[in-house]
């Protein structure tokens with residue numbers, strides 16, 4: 663067969679797997695569309711509904727697009743989120759195009775800065791997953807009792823990147839060996 667060989671094809675596959683294993687931080691457009699930062703039209707249209715369908719990881723960013731003359735984004739405490747208290751936000755974002763980087767795991771609370779909008783449901787909780795929940799395919803077998811009790815065993819890579827890269831690398835290698 664002319665063109666690329668099987669080996670080359672699977673080498674490319676391997677590289678793609680490696681690339682995916684170090685996937686980039688993502689930007690999440692809040693609500694999934696540019697006019698979504700507004701009072702929800704129904705219970706099923708809330709921003710929290712949208713947020714529950716997404717995975718937020720440390721390093722990702724939230725992006726809001728809204729009419730700067732009518733609205734703003736306030737990052738608030740849980741208490742101010744619940745009570746829709748706009749008087750002392752943690753951060754105030756204005757300007758119509760707001761980007762917030764998610765620096766830590768756990769919940770982030772946002773409400774609209776427009777008068778009365780939060781009470782009508784224009785609010786958002788985003789829960790950022792911790793490092794250990796990052797996308798990760800486990801391929802290494804569970805250690806045997808001998809390994810656990812044995813003396814000096816070389817430690818497995820412990821950094822998240824090492825685990826991720828290692829996982830995908832082993833997966834790709836496994837596929838390569840099975841197919842060739």
Ligand SMILES: *[C@@H]1O[C@H](CO)[C@@H](O)[C@H](O)[C@H]1NC(C)=O
Pocket residue numbers: 745747748749750
């Ligand atoms: C809003 O929060 C501020 C600061 O915590 C507080 O002084 C104020 O009473 C709160 N307003 C309402 C309506 O709860």
